[in-house]
Amino acid sequence: SSSSNYKNILVSSPEKGVTLITLNRPKALNALNSELFTELNHAAKTADEDAGVNAIVLTGSEKAFAAGADIKEMLSKDFSTAYKSNFLGHWTELTQVRKPIIAAVSGHALGGGCELAMMCDVILASSTANFGQPEINLGVIPGAGGSQRLTKALGKSLSMELVLTGRGLSAAEAEKHGLISRVVPEGGDVVAEAVKVAVQIGKKGQIAVQAAKEAVNASFELPLAEGLRVERRLFQALFATKDQKEGMGAFAEKRKPAFTNE
Ligand code: CO8
Numbered sequence: 001s002s003s004s005n006y007k008n009i010l011v012s013s014p015e016k017g018v019t020l021i022t023l024n025r026p027k028a029l030n031a032l033n034s035e036l037f038t039e040l041n042h043a044a045k046t047a048d049e050d051a052g053v054n055a056i057v058l059t060g061s062e063k064a065f066a067a068g069a070d071i072k073e074m075l076s077k078d079f080s081t082a083y084k085s086n087f088l089g090h091w092t093e094l095t096q097v098r099k100p101i102i103a104a105v106s107g108h109a110l111g112g113g114c115e116l117a118m119m120c121d122v123i124l125a126s127s128t129a130n131f132g133q134p135e136i137n138l139g140v141i142p143g144a145g146g147s148q149r150l151t152k153a154l155g156k157s158l159s160m161e162l163v164l165t166g167r168g169l170s171a172a173e174a175e176k177h178g179l180i181s182r183v184v185p186e187g188g189d190v191v192a193e194a195v196k197v198a199v200q201i202g203k204k205g206q207i208a209v210q211a212a213k214e215a216v217n218a219s220f221e222l223p224l225a226e227g228l229r230v231e232r233r234l235f236q237a238l239f240a241t242k243d244q245k246e247g248m249g250a251f252a253e254k255r256k257p258a259f260t261n262e
Pocket of ligand 1: 027028029031032067068069070071072073087088089091108110111112113134135138142143144
């Protein structure tokens with residue numbers, strides 16, 4: 001499907017090298033369903049494969065980044081259909097994207113919405129952001145990383161409190177405890193700020209950018225010694241790129257580097 005066929009998302013390019021994906025189910029506070037995720041995966045994969053794109057910004061509306069998986073659609077599901085259709089199994093595809101994804105969160109980022117934000121590489125939030133894993137109120141538990149990525153970000157005690165009580169986490173708390181990189185001050189525009197970060201990333205050598213993302217992500221998967229080995233191998237491999245010669249050469253010659261992504 002081409003971008004004009006998307007029903008649940010909008011795709012645009014606010015700056016050269018940046019793809020902006022906006023979740024767009026306003027009547028349901030961007031509740032996530034299978035079709036939305038299929039479109040999101042398609043748009044992200046398209047950006048990932050486009051040599052003209054360096055980074056992706058993912059956002060929702062002022063009111064909601066996403067208020068979770070679509071509860072009305074899940075209500076009558078039974079085990080056999082959920083299991084046989086691998087219900088929401090394709091949610092993880094977003095984590096296979098190699099280019100950086102920056103989440104710009106305003107309003108509710110709850111349940112699957114919080115989990116979606118946590119699948120991104122950087123989270124910026126406006127002061128209205130409200131994170132949480134309220135699944136316990138629905139008789140279930142987080143199903144797409146809320147018990148794992150949240151715990152890695154916040155530690156055990158706070159994650160347990162959020163997951164067991166379902167209470168929300170304000171933008172200020174999320175910043176204090178390291179769930180997000182920063183809150184954009186009131187009056188600021190979180191999407192514009194995220195696009196700025198994306199543009200900055202776009203000025204670097206893109207092989208190094210993707211290697212950096214791969215190395216940081218390895219820290220979530222591997223024991224330290226293995227992670228350090230991955231990092232060192234990637235670091236060494238970058239000496240085979242023109243961008244390394246350019247970057248270090250430009251420093252030595254006191255000029256700005258002109259990376260060619262080679
Ligand atoms: N699903 C479906 N519809 C929703 C959802 C949702 N998650 N959230 C909001 N909506 C709908 C409402 O039903 C309402 O629709 P309508 O106008 O037709 O009644 C509309 O959006 C507006 O919502 P509200 O009127 O409730 O707006 P408020 O501002 O009063 O409240 C809240 C906002 C607090 C966000 C409230 O809507 C709410 O509590 N929503 C549910 C939040 C929630 O529980 N999220 C977790 C869902 S479960 C989940 O995400 C599990 C993921 C598991 C992934 C597994 C992968 C394998």
